[in-house]
Amino acid sequence: MKVGFYPGCSLEGSSKEYSKSLFAVSEKCGITLEEIKDWSCCGASAAHSLNHDLSIALPARTLALAEKQGLSEIVIPCAACYGRLAASQQAILNDKAILEKTEKYIDMAFTGNVQLLTVFEFLQKYIFPVADQYIVDKLNQKTACYYGCLLARPKDLTKLERPENPMEMEKVMEKAGATPIDWAFKTECCGAGFSMSRTDLVAKLSGRILEDAAERGADSIIVACPMCHSNLDLRRPEIKKQLKKDINIPVLFITQALGLSMGISAKELGLDKHFVPTGKAVSCIVKKEA
Amino acid sequence: MARIGVFICHCGENISATVDVAKVAEEAAKMPGVAYAMDYKYMCSDPGQTKIIEAIKEHKLTGIVVGACSPRMHEATFRKAAEKGGINPFLCEIANLREQVSWVHPRTEATTRKAIDIVRTIVNKVSKDTPLFPIKVPVTKTALVIGGGIAGIQAALDIANAGHQVIMVEKSPSIGGHMSQLSETFPTLDCSQCILTPRMVEVAQHPNITLHTFAEVESVSGFVGNFDVKVRLKARSVDMSKCTGCGTCWQKCPSKKIPDEFNAGLSYRTAIYSPFPQAVPNKPVIDRANCNYFQKGKCGICKKVCPAGAIDYEMEDEIIDIKVGAIVTATGFDIKHTDFFPEYGYGEFKDVIDGLQFERLASASGPTSGEIRRPSDGKIPEKIVFLACSGSRDKAKGIEYCSKICCMYTAKHAMLYKHKHHEGNAYVFYMDIRSAGKNYDEFVRRAIEEDDVHYIRGRVSRIYEKDGKLIVKGVDTLMNAEPVEIEADMVVLATAVVANPDAESVAQKMHISYDKHHFFAEAHPKLRPVETNTAGIMLAGACQTAKDIPDTVSQASAAASKIMGLFSSDEMTREPVVAVVNRCMPPLFTTCTGCLLCLEVCPYHAIEREEIKDRRTGEILKVAAKVNAGLCQGCGTCVAFCRNKSIDLQGFSNQQMLSEVVALLNKPF
Numbered sequence: 001m002k003v004g005f006y007p008g009c010s011l012e013g014s015s016k017e018y019s020k021s022l023f024a025v026s027e028k029c030g031i032t033l034e035e036i037k038d039w040s041c042c043g044a045s046a047a048h049s050l051n052h053d054l055s056i057a058l059p060a061r062t063l064a065l066a067e068k069q070g071l072s073e074i075v076i077p078c079a080a081c082y083g084r085l086a087a088s089q090q091a092i093l094n095d096k097a098i099l100e101k102t103e104k105y106i107d108m109a110f111t112g113n114v115q116l117l118t119v120f121e122f123l124q125k126y127i128f129p130v131a132d133q134y135i136v137d138k139l140n141q142k143t144a145c146y147y148g149c150l151l152a153r154p155k156d157l158t159k160l161e162r163p164e165n166p167m168e169m170e171k172v173m174e175k176a177g178a179t180p181i182d183w184a185f186k187t188e189c190c191g192a193g194f195s196m197s198r199t200d201l202v203a204k205l206s207g208r209i210l211e212d213a214a215e216r217g218a219d220s221i222i223v224a225c226p227m228c229h230s231n232l233d234l235r236r237p238e239i240k241k242q243l244k245k246d247i248n249i250p251v252l253f254i255t256q257a258l259g260l261s262m263g264i265s266a267k268e269l270g271l272d273k274h275f276v277p278t279g280k281a282v283s284c285i286v287k288k289e290a
Numbered sequence: 291m292a293r294i295g296v297f298i299c300h301c302g303e304n305i306s307a308t309v310d311v312a313k314v315a316e317e318a319a320k321m322p323g324v325a326y327a328m329d330y331k332y333m334c335s336d337p338g339q340t341k342i343i344e345a346i347k348e349h350k351l352t353g354i355v356v357g358a359c360s361p362r363m364h365e366a367t368f369r370k371a372a373e374k375g376g377i378n379p380f381l382c383e384i385a386n387l388r389e390q391v392s393w394v395h396p397r398t399e400a401t402t403r404k405a406i407d408i409v410r411t412i413v414n415k416v417s418k419d420t421p422l423f424p425i426k427v428p429v430t431k432t433a434l435v436i437g438g439g440i441a442g443i444q445a446a447l448d449i450a451n452a453g454h455q456v457i458m459v460e461k462s463p464s465i466g467g468h469m470s471q472l473s474e475t476f477p478t479l480d481c482s483q484c485i486l487t488p489r490m491v492e493v494a495q496h497p498n499i500t501l502h503t504f505a506e507v508e509s510v511s512g513f514v515g516n517f518d519v520k521v522r523l524k525a526r527s528v529d530m531s532k533c534t535g536c537g538t539c540w541q542k543c544p545s546k547k548i549p550d551e552f553n554a555g556l557s558y559r560t561a562i563y564s565p566f567p568q569a570v571p572n573k574p575v576i577d578r579a580n581c582n583y584f585q586k587g588k589c590g591i592c593k594k595v596c597p598a599g600a601i602d603y604e605m606e607d608e609i610i611d612i613k614v615g616a617i618v619t620a621t622g623f624d625i626k627h628t629d630f631f632p633e634y635g636y637g638e639f640k641d642v643i644d645g646l647q648f649e650r651l652a653s654a655s656g657p658t659s660g661e662i663r664r665p666s667d668g669k670i671p672e673k674i675v676f677l678a679c680s681g682s683r684d685k686a687k688g689i690e691y692c693s694k695i696c697c698m699y700t701a702k703h704a705m706l707y708k709h710k711h712h713e714g715n716a717y718v719f720y721m722d723i724r725s726a727g728k729n730y731d732e733f734v735r736r737a738i739e740e741d742d743v744h745y746i747r748g749r750v751s752r753i754y755e756k757d758g759k760l761i762v763k764g765v766d767t768l769m770n771a772e773p774v775e776i777e778a779d780m781v782v783l784a785t786a787v788v789a790n791p792d793a794e795s796v797a798q799k800m801h802i803s804y805d806k807h808h809f810f811a812e813a814h815p816k817l818r819p820v821e822t823n824t825a826g827i828m829l830a831g832a833c834q835t836a837k838d839i840p841d842t843v844s845q846a847s848a849a850a851s852k853i854m855g856l857f858s859s860d861e862m863t864r865e866p867v868v869a870v871v872n873r874c875m876p877p878l879f880t881t882c883t884g885c886l887l888c889l890e891v892c893p894y895h896a897i898e899r900e901e902i903k904d905r906r907t908g909e910i911l912k913v914a915a916k917v918n919a920g921l922c923q924g925c926g927t928c929v930a931f932c933r934n935k936s937i938d939l940q941g942f943s944n945q946q947m948l949s950e951v952v953a954l955l956n957k958p959f
Contacts, residue, residue: 163632
C-alpha cells in the first residue's frame with residue numbers, strides 16, 4: 001500500500017522525530033510513504049499575511065506535483081501545512097477564477113483530485129485496521145492529548161466532529177493501551193509562532209497547558225503538531241521560570257506513542273531527540289496481555 | 291369599446307424618483323382603449339381616490355388601471371374607489387410599478403419603458419375583464435385556539451368573554467405553557483404562577499371554552515369562516531370522568547427516574563404523572579414510552595391502587611372533527627439547550643445550565659423549593675456567571691436574531707440570586723443591554739446599581755471544569771479588552787429562543803407560511819402583525835418570534851379582537867376569484883367532458899361530480915365537473931390540468947392572461 005507524503009519544513013528539521021516515527025509505524029503496518037518530489041514550502045503564516053495569491057499558489061504547486069507523480073492521497077502530518085494545503089485546495093476548487101490564475105502562476109495543470117489526509121485520518125484509514133496485530137505493548141499511562149489550534153480548526157478544513165473537544169487522539173491512545181485524561185486545555189493556544197519573538201508569552205500560555213496536565217495527573221502529553229511540540233518541549237526552561245516550578249512531563253508525538261506500543265525502539269522513534277527526557281513515558285510500558 | 295382610465299401614482303418618491311411617471315401617463319393615454327390617463331403624488335390618499343372617482347364619472351370609464359404599489363398593499367383600496375365611482379370593483383386592476391419596477395431598478399430609460407410595458411399589459415387585461423360579484427359564505431362562530439400557554443389562554447378568554455365559543459387544544463397534559471415554569475417575572479418580580487394560575491382555572495371553568503389537553507391538531511381544511519379541523523385526543527390512559535386527581539397513582543408508580551420536563555430535567559417524575567401541582571386539569575396521564583406496563587407488560591400498580599377505577603390501559607387515541615370559523619395559532623417556542631455550545635462543554639458540565647433551568651431552581655415550586663442550589667452537588671453557589679446572548683445574534687451559530695427576552699431575564703436571575711444570597715457574587719457577560727420596554731431599563735439599572743450585579747461587556751470563549759469550579763474565560767471589552775477569568779460555581783446560559791421542533795409540520799398542517807428559523811410569518815410585518823397570509827388564521831405569542839409576556843398578551847388580545855370582528859356578522863364575503871366550469875346551451879351544456887382529472891388534483895377538495903339531467907325524464911344527459919365556490923381557493927391547479935380548457939379562473943381567465951402576454955409582445959390584441 002502506497003500513500004503520498006508531504007513533510008513540510010518542520011518534519012525535516014526541528015520535528016525530524018515526527019517524520020521518523022510516522023515512517024516507522026507505517027513501515028511496521030506495511031504502508032509505504034512516498035514523498036512528493038521537489039515539494040515546496042506551504043507558505044505557513046508568512047505567505048497568507050503578505051500575499052493572498054502566493055498563499056494559494058505555493059501549496060497548489062505542491063499539490064500539482066503530487067498529481068503529476070500519480071499520488072491520489074497524501075498525508076500531511078504537520079497541522080499548519082495541512083491547514084494551508086487544504087485551504088488552498090478548497091479555494092481553488094470553489095472558484096474558477098482562482099483556478100485559472102493559480103494554474104498560470106504554477107505553470108501546471110491543477111485538478112484538485114488529490115485527497116489530503118490529516119495524521120488522524122491517515123491513522124484511522126491505514127493503521128487502525130491492522131494495528132491490533134502489531135500492538136504488543138501497553139503504554140499503561142495517563143496521557144493528556146493536546147490538539148492546540150490547527151489540528152481542530154477551522155472545522156471546515158479539519159472535518160473534526162467536535163472541534164472544541166476533539167477525541168481523535170484519545171481513540172488512538174486507547175488503542176495503544178493508555179488512559180487518556182479528560183482535561184481543559186486540549187485546544188488552548190500554545191503561543192505558536194511567537195516562540196521566537198515573544199518567548200515570554202509562549203512560556204505563559206504553554207505553561208498553563210502543562211500545569212493543567214500535571215495537576216490532572218498526566219504521565220505524558222501527546223501532540224500531533226510540530227509547533228505545539230516545540231513550544232511544550234523546547235521552551236521548558238522559560239516555562240519553569242514562569243511557573244516557578246519544574247514540570248517534567250514528556251511530550252510525545254502521537255506516532256511515537258503508537259510506535260512504542262508496537263514495540264518499536266525509542267531510538268527508531270526519535271525519542272532521543274527531545275529536550276524533556278522521555279524515559280518516564282517509556283518506563284510505564286508493560287507487555288500487553290495476550 | 292372599452293373606456294379605460296389609467297392612474298399613475300408617484301408613491302411619494304418611491305416610484306417617481308426612479309420612473310418618469312409623467313411619461314408613463316403620457317404613453318398610457320395613447321394605448322388602445324384608454325380614454326383618460328393621469329399621474330398624482332399619492333393615489334391612495336383621500337384626494338387621490340377622489341380623483342379616480344371623479345374621473346370615472348367625468349370620462350364615463352368602464353375600467354381602471356392604477357400604476358402603484360403591489361396589489362397586496364392597496365388593491366382593495368382602489369377597488370373600493372372604483373365601486374364608489376360606479377364600476378364593478380373587479381374592473382379595477384393594479385400595475386405594480388413599485389415592487390416590480392422602481393424598488394428593483396435604477397433610474398434609467400429602460401426602467402420607465404418597463405413601467406410602460408407593465409401598464410400596457412394591465413390595460414389589455416382590463417379590456418378583457420368582466421364584472422364579478424363577491425361570494426357570501428356563512429361563518430361558524432367558534433374559534434380554535436392551538437396552544438394553552440399564556441398566549442392561547444389570553445386569546446381564548448377574550449374570545450369567550452365576547453360570547454363566542456372557543457375550543458382550546460394543548461399538546462401537553464396541562465395548560466400553562468412556559469409561563470407556568472417561570473419563577474418571578476420582570477420588571478415587577480411578581481410570581482409567575484400567582485398571576486397565571488387564576489387564568490388557567492378560568493379557562494377550565496369558562497362555559498364558552500371547551501378544553502382538550504394532551505391533544506394535537508391533525509389537519510386543517512376549509513377556509514376562513516368554515517374550517518374543518520381534525521383533532522387527535524391522545525390516549526391519556528386515565529378516564530377523566532372518573533379520576534379525582536387524588537394522586538395515589540403517581541405516589542405508587544415504580545418508574546420514578548424519568549427526567550421531569552416541567553422542571554427542565556432537573557428532577558425526576560413518574561410514568562403516570564400530572565406535570566405540576568397547579569396543573570389544569572390536575573389529572574394524570576400515562577407516559578407510555580416510559581411505563582413498565584406498556585413497555586414490559588408487567589406492573590399495573592396504578593390500576594390496582596386507583597380508588598376511582600379511572601386507569602384504562604386499553605384507551606386509544608381518538609380523532610374528533612370540529613368546525614370552526616377562525617384559528618389562533620399560539621404554539622409557543624423552545625430554547626436551545628446547553629449541548630448546543632461546544633465551547634461551553636457540549637452540555638456535559640452539570641453546573642452549566644440554561645435560563646429555564648435557573649427559573650426552576652429559583653421557583654418555590656421547583657426541585658429545590660426555590661433555594662438556588664447547583665445541580666451537581668446541591669451546594670449553594672457563591673459565584674454565578676450569567677451569559678447573555680448564548681447563541682443569539684451569532685451568525686456562526688445560525689441564529690442571527692436577538693432573542694429579546696434574555697437581557698431582561700438575565701438581570702432578573704442575577705437579582706433573584708442576589709436577593710437570596712447577599713454575600714454571593716453575580717456576573718453577567720453581555721454584548722449590549724436591550725431593555726426597551728416599560729420600566730425595563732430601570733429594572734436593569736437596579737440590578738447593577740442596587741443589587742451589585744457585576745456587568746461585564748464581552749463574550750465568553752470557553753468554560754472548563756477544574757476542581758469542582760467552572761473556569762469562565764472571557765473578555766472585558768470596556769477595560770482595554772482585557773481577558774477575564776472567573777472561577778464560578780455555576781454558569782447560566784441565556785440560550786437562544788428558537789421555534790418549536792415541530793413548528794414546520796404545524797405550519798404545513800395549517801397552510802401558513804414560516805421564516806427560515808421556522809417562526810410563523812405574519813401577513814405584514816408592520817400593518818398586519820397578528821394575521822397570517824391564510825385568512826382566518828391568527829398568530830399569538832412566541833410562535834411568531836421571541837416575545838416577552840406583555841407583548842405576548844397584547845398580541846393574543848389583538849388576535850382575539852380580529853376574530854371577534856370576523857364573528858360580528860353572520861356571513862362573510864369572499865373574493866370571487868374562483869374556478870368555474872363553463873356552461874352553454876343544450877345539447878352541449880358545457881365543453882367539460884367529465885374526465886374529472888380536476889377532481890383528483892384539487893388540493894381543497896372543491897370540485898365535485900355533477901350530473902346534468904333531463905328535467906322531465908330525469909335521464910342523465912351529461913356528467914361534468916362542478917366547483918364549490920365556497921371551498922375553492924382560486925389556486926388554478928384545475929385550470930392547468932383541464933384537457934380542453936373547460937375550467938377558467940374568474941378574474942384570471944386564460945384569455946385574460948393571454949391578453950397580458952400579447953400586450954407585452956407589443957401587439958395590440
